[in-house]
Amino acid sequence: MDNSVELLLNFFYVYRELITIVILSIFLGIEIIGSVPSVLHTPLMSGANAIHGVVIIGAIIVMGKAEPDNYLALVLGFLAVILGTLNVVGGFVVTDRMLEMFKKKKK
Amino acid sequence: METNLLEIIYLIGSITFILGLKMLSHPDTARKGNLIAAGGMIAAIFGTIFLYHDVEGNNLGNYIWIFAALIVGTGVGFYSAKKVQMTAMPEMVSLFNGMGGACAAIISIVELNHFLHAPHLIESLLTNGHPLLNGQVFIMALGLIIGSVSFAGSMVAWGKLNGKVKDFSFPGQQFMNIGLMIAILALTVFMMFVDVEMAQILVYAIFGLSLVYGILFVFPIGGADMPVVISLLNSFTGVAAACGGFLYGNSVMLTGGILVGSAGTILTILMCKAMNRSLMNVIIGSFGGSSAANPALAGATGDIREITMNDTAVLLSYSKSVVIVPGYGLAVAQAQHVCHELEKTLEEKGVEVKYAIHPVAGRMPGHMNVLLAEADVPYTKLLEMEEINPEFPNTDVVLVIGANDVVNPAAKRDPSSPIYGMPVLDVELAATTIVLKRGMAKGYAGIENELFYEPKTRMLFGDAKATLQKLVAEIRSL
Numbered sequence: 001m002d003n004s005v006e007l008l009l010n011f012f013y014v015y016r017e018l019i020t021i022v023i024l025s026i027f028l029g030i031e032i033i034g035s036v037p038s039v040l041h042t043p044l045m046s047g048a049n050a051i052h053g054v055v056i057i058g059a060i061i062v063m064g065k066a067e068p069d070n071y072l073a074l075v076l077g078f079l080a081v082i083l084g085t086l087n088v089v090g091g092f093v094v095t096d097r098m099l100e101m102f103k104k105k106k107k
Numbered sequence: 108m109e110t111n112l113l114e115i116i117y118l119i120g121s122i123t124f125i126l127g128l129k130m131l132s133h134p135d136t137a138r139k140g141n142l143i144a145a146g147g148m149i150a151a152i153f154g155t156i157f158l159y160h161d162v163e164g165n166n167l168g169n170y171i172w173i174f175a176a177l178i179v180g181t182g183v184g185f186y187s188a189k190k191v192q193m194t195a196m197p198e199m200v201s202l203f204n205g206m207g208g209a210c211a212a213i214i215s216i217v218e219l220n221h222f223l224h225a226p227h228l229i230e231s232l233l234t235n236g237h238p239l240l241n242g243q244v245f246i247m248a249l250g251l252i253i254g255s256v257s258f259a260g261s262m263v264a265w266g267k268l269n270g271k272v273k274d275f276s277f278p279g280q281q282f283m284n285i286g287l288m289i290a291i292l293a294l295t296v297f298m299m300f301v302d303v304e305m306a307q308i309l310v311y312a313i314f315g316l317s318l319v320y321g322i323l324f325v326f327p328i329g330g331a332d333m334p335v336v337i338s339l340l341n342s343f344t345g346v347a348a349a350c351g352g353f354l355y356g357n358s359v360m361l362t363g364g365i366l367v368g369s370a371g372t373i374l375t376i377l378m379c380k381a382m383n384r385s386l387m388n389v390i391i392g393s394f395g396g397s398s399a400a401n402p403a404l405a406g407a408t409g410d411i412r413e414i415t416m417n418d419t420a421v422l423l424s425y426s427k428s429v430v431i432v433p434g435y436g437l438a439v440a441q442a443q444h445v446c447h448e449l450e451k452t453l454e455e456k457g458v459e460v461k462y463a464i465h466p467v468a469g470r471m472p473g474h475m476n477v478l479l480a481e482a483d484v485p486y487t488k489l490l491e492m493e494e495i496n497p498e499f500p501n502t503d504v505v506l507v508i509g510a511n512d513v514v515n516p517a518a519k520r521d522p523s524s525p526i527y528g529m530p531v532l533d534v535e536l537a538a539t540t541i542v543l544k545r546g547m548a549k550g551y552a553g554i555e556n557e558l559f560y561e562p563k564t565r566m567l568f569g570d571a572k573a574t575l576q577k578l579v580a581e582i583r584s585l
Contacts, residue, residue, distance in 0.1 A: 037134070040132060042197075051128070061355060068169075085181055098480075
């Protein structure tokens with residue numbers, strides 16, 4: 001029992017900065033969304049979808065760190081970068097297309 | 108030096124994401140906000156490629172592979188995003204969301220493998236004989252689970268939205284889903300206490316079960332719940348991305364992921380509220396089940412009254428105020444442009460035309476807004492449910508185009524109805540309601556609509572686009 005408490009405390013200590021960022025970001029996300037008119041729900045969701053494409057950075061790190069003889073890491077990393085790029089590029093372009101229409105009719 | 112620069116780029120990236128999301132919340136700044144976030148993303152990507160060092164100070168390698176993948180992904184992503192039809196946007200968002208989830212899952216698999224092959228690289232939080240009992244393994248497993256669920260779920264949602272996958276459920280599915288979730292979590296905890304060989308097998312077991320869970324999670328959910336599901340899966344992927352950020356101590360991944368996670372969750376909750384259902388209810392996937400349980404709903408029988416094209420044209424032309432209620436049928440028929448034409452034609456005749464937008468009309472939040480915006484309908488004409496409901500008693504004609512469940516008065520009257528309690532548009536309060544439908548098929552909730560049998564309701568059968576075209580011609584010739 002002592003061990004698990006220590007483990008938990010340790011976890012929070014080691015990751016204290018990241019945990020702070022997580023908690024602040026949660027509240028920030030809630031605040032930002034709270035004020036969105038429903039007209040913009042779809043573009044907002046699409047924009048958020050593009051932003052979580054930031055996972056591509058992890059994919060680039062995986063790919064870049066893969067040893068030349070570790071084919072599993074190479075192939076999976078390659079795939080991950082492609083998928084991440086699709087998420088980022090597709091997400092932002094689709095969002096832009098949606099928002100383009102909102103702009104056009106504002107004469 | 109390089110690492111410091113990279114941290115600053117990440118900080119800027121995080122700020123652009125926050126600004127971008129903030130600006131996306133106002134129509135005037137939305138487009139700029141999207142571009143700002145995209146700029147931050149590009150900076151973060153290239154910063155990582157050229158400036159990243161691991162703990163031992165090594166640069167990244169495999170540049171050819173990285174750039175090849177970036178080029179392929181950019182080409183395919185750009186092309187498909189440009190080519191996709193406006194009505195297919197929800198599918199596309201779901202598909203891209205799945206790609207992000209898969210990306211997060213793969214990162215976790217590779218890193219777990221890497222870690223299991225060289226456990227000495229990372230210090231255990233406790234030197235108590237369980238080298239796998241540490242925060243990093245837990246975070247990697249979490250990223251794997253959430254990413255896989257998001258991927259599998261998004262793929263099913265994508266298939267459902269474009270009609271390739273049908274609703275599917277079997278008795279006891281809720282319990283199976285709960286059981287699966289418990290099994291996945293139990294395996295994850297178990298994995299942290301076993302030896303490396305065993306853990307390796309467990310990684311793939313967790314991966315497989317998470318995929319199955321993702322599929323079963325979305326399978327039974329009916330079309331009416333799709334907005335909620337896509338929104339929820341979107342926030343899942345955000346959390347999965349944040350797990351990657353936690354793993355690498357990467358601030359931009361962390362803020363970006365968590366922002367999307369919390370923002371997506373709020374959006375999901377807003378959607379659930381609009382349908383008067385709890386998030387738990389949606390997650391367990393009971394919608395299909397409950398409506399199948401009581402298929403025979405009383406009250407919804409009687410005569411329907413059809414109306415001719417000519418009568419409709421006359422009725423609309425000589426009204427003072429008309430409210431159009433668009434639904435998924437409008438999207439399917441690609442009738443948004445004709446719909447706008449009808450609106451303009453009527454306005455030329457001095458009729459006041461407005462649109463009533465139900466929050467869950469269509470297949471995702473704001474689906475109708477995007478669709479009508481494509482047809483150049485000014486967004487000041489699109490009124491939300493709370494704004495338009497008090498106006499129905501003073502409305503001469505309501506034209507329902509391809510909407511069903513969102514105008515079903517059973518949600519207010521019939522406590523046994525599966526959609527009872529869901530806020531709906533009070534179209535029955537208008538002087539006349541004309542329902543444009545292809546046939547007498549039920550809506551996505553699979554229930555009868557009493558509205559069609561109301562004495563003040565008239566039915567106009569036919570394909571939305573063709574019917575509206577004829578209607579516009581008819582009105583012009585009057």
